[in-house]
Amino acid sequence: MTVLHETPPAAPSGTPPAALSGTPSGTPSGGPPGADTAPRWTPVCAYTDLLPERGVCALVGRHQIALFQTFDGELFAIGNHDPFSGAQVLSRGIVGTRGGSPVVISPMHRQAFSLATGACLDDPAVAVPTYPVRLADGAVEVSAP
């Protein structure tokens, strides 16, 4: 039931690189940070702390990371920062699907963001970072640079 993302999902072909530059993590997609350093995993909460389709936010270093568990139990982690309003609120959006893929909808101005890629589905020039996330011994762990 639970799928673990030991490595971040691959960037979709449609994600424009320009949108990804300058994002806080610098590691939106395409591989773990640094070629030879393994990701540093930080446990943030118990798997049972998460409600399906309701996000939470974890503070890892200076990164605010929005964590989600979808209906089928999969875990996702993206930046909490809403690029349209500037507020740290994406973890508080409604989780659902668009065209079958999981999304979170910003509670501010209602743009949808892909949980898998961070891409904004309503504005192709915008994306938020994604982070590696896994389940280890009942704990949810994320990796931030």
Place this chain on the structure above:
Amino acid sequence: MRSSDRLPAGAGTRLVVVGHGPAAARLTEALTAGGFAGRVTVLGEEPRAAYDRVALTSYLSGRTAEDLTYPVPEGVALRLGRPVVGIDREARTVTTADGHAEPYDTLVLATGSSPFVPPVTGRDLPGCFTYRTIDDLDAIRAACAGARAGVVVGGGLLGLEAADALRGLGLTTHVVEMAGRLMPRQVDEGGGAVLRRHIEALGLAVHTGTGVREVVAGPDGRVAGLVTSDGETIEAQVVVFSAGVRPRDELARRAGLAVGERGGVVVDDGMRTSDPAVYAVGECALHDGVVYGLAGPCLTMAEVAADRVLGGEAVFTRADTSTRLKLLGVEVAQFGAAEGALDVTFMDPVGGVYQKLLVSDDARTLLGGVCVGDAAPYDTLRPFVGRDLPAAPGELLFTGGPADLDVPDDAQVCSCNNVTAGRVRAAIAGEGLTDVAGIKSCTRAGTTCGSCVPALRKILAGAGVEVSTALCEHFTHSRAELFDIVRVRGITTFSRLIAEHGTGRGCDVCKPAVASILASLGGGHILDGEQAALQDTNDHFLANIQRNGTYSVVPRVPGGEITPDRLIVIGEVARDFGLYTKITGGQRIDLLGARVEQLPLIWRRLVDAGFESGHAYGKALRTVKSCVGSTWCRYGVQDSAALAVALELRYRGLRSPHKIKSAVSGCARECAEARSKDFGIIATEKGWNLYVGGNGGFSPRHADLFAADLDTGGLVRVVDRFLMFYIRTADRLQRTSAWLEQQGLDHVRRVVLEDSLGICADLDAQMERHVASYTDEWRAVLDDPDKLRRFVSFVNAPQTPDPSIAFETERDQIKPVLIPLEATR
């Protein structure tokens, strides 16, 4: 028509208008819109500015004179209560009854017509009335207060309207019509018979083929009855004459202007009388041998005259006198010619429907038609008059014809404002219009008598403006359909609903909508189990999100009534948590700038002091505003504050398709602004008047009178049903105002007041369940450690505040520091 490279039209001209009815109002509006630079003076006989006479009868069902009155353009000098008694064409002055002489360069007669009262004995007795002005209606209403029965003389369009009014005022009502059938000008014999059955079924007595011999007085000198020309005596205390109208051409006649043999000021195609300095428009004008008694042609005449005054060359051509109306709940329509070579008739005596099409002898060209009971053919076929029929006439009547009938571009859809189908289509395409309201404001079509609105809807649909009712990509159902599915199948979770009736896992549209449906049907706490994941962030944190990610707190203050001690608690909480504080329009207090982890601490203090959630965050009842009412106010007639408190406590927490606002005013001065609310109550000497469908906001709307003089128990029952019916049937995010326009006020009245759908017991039970199961959402959160744990900024650092939130000070209070967006993207 007009060239624009001239001096401002009419500079220095003194234009005087005699009469201020709909035609005069349209004239001054068109002059202003056309940039008329002269001086416009209007001399009116009635004591009030021009109002919508077509809607006159609605004055008796709650619309005020103010509602019906047209706006007066700036710069127009309006002199009311000043009848003109003479025209001196040589000196170019008109004289008013008080002896004032007003000079003119251009004069426009817009004197309308007066009701014809047959010269019978007793016609001037107290208790005899005509039916044309607001003053007439005030007098009729007063006379009906002590009367049992009334007679309307005349069974035409206006007579039946008057009969409807008498019936509405509680009188046993008779209609006496000289011709052999009702509405002889609009319907033929077959239609008249069907119409008569409808009207008699409503309890009205119809006497056709007979006139009035005399009106007889009782010992008090007032009307006691009416004797028909058959010799029958009808007992009545009120008689209303509505036996046709006569153009008011007396001024013109005395001034030596040409008038018609049977009345009316003769005008040419430019609305000019026999004196080039004098125009005549509206019901007083005689054009090409015809005096028009309908608003549409009168308004067109006004526009033509305005264009001419402005130097244009507009012409008035013989106008369409098609009519479509609903009288006493019966649809009646007539269009095109009254006679034709061939006719095709559809008759359903059981359903009370009569429809006839008149066609040319080769059965190809449509000439006209008559409908009683169901006027649908009018909507589809009127634009085809004089053209090839779009299908065989029989098929058109029996099946309504092909669904995608395309009205030709040059065919007129709105005859009142002379708007063609092409103009409507151009506006839809050019302005991207998506609804009838847009068409109305862009083209004026449908704004006068409203009979073409169904046709406008068809054009909208034909233009590919898909008015889909699907909620979102996950459900093909409308909100109302989902409500029924959930209710009837007893579904209690979103997961089951979407698995059985939808696709995917939902979105920000369907999830909150379903959450609201579940909550309306008594689904427990909105954060219980799976429901928590359906709520948008406001409902999820039971607070309203602000632009920097903080939230606002609004405790309930029922009716706006608050003790000093509680007021102090709010002040202390605001001070201790450093919140920005503001008084809201709903008579309560908004505390802004709280971080999520502060919300439970703030609410602990508020709940301990006796406050509860104000639901400012929910699509739910917000507030019931009030004035102080009869307890304190020297004008108050009922205790509005007590009622407001009771209503707010009854409906608090009720989840609905959109927010619901209410107010109660203690007297007709209306200090609580009840008529701008979804349901508003205004005290009367006898009880309460209930208004519904009011709205401030983006498109303001005055509420309509729904029921009058209710006692408190009766009022609560009507509001219960009204709200529950709205909750069941409205679209997502549809306020009561838009819902009411979609459903029709009469329909909702019948459902709620007469139980026409047989669902009132159900609605009552549903409301009782809501009232019985209400608990304070915030107290429940404070009592539940599982729910409380969600109120943190960071799941892994519950004590840490969000470092991105910062404030500065302005006018002694906090304000959010906003991070420039460029820096954050």
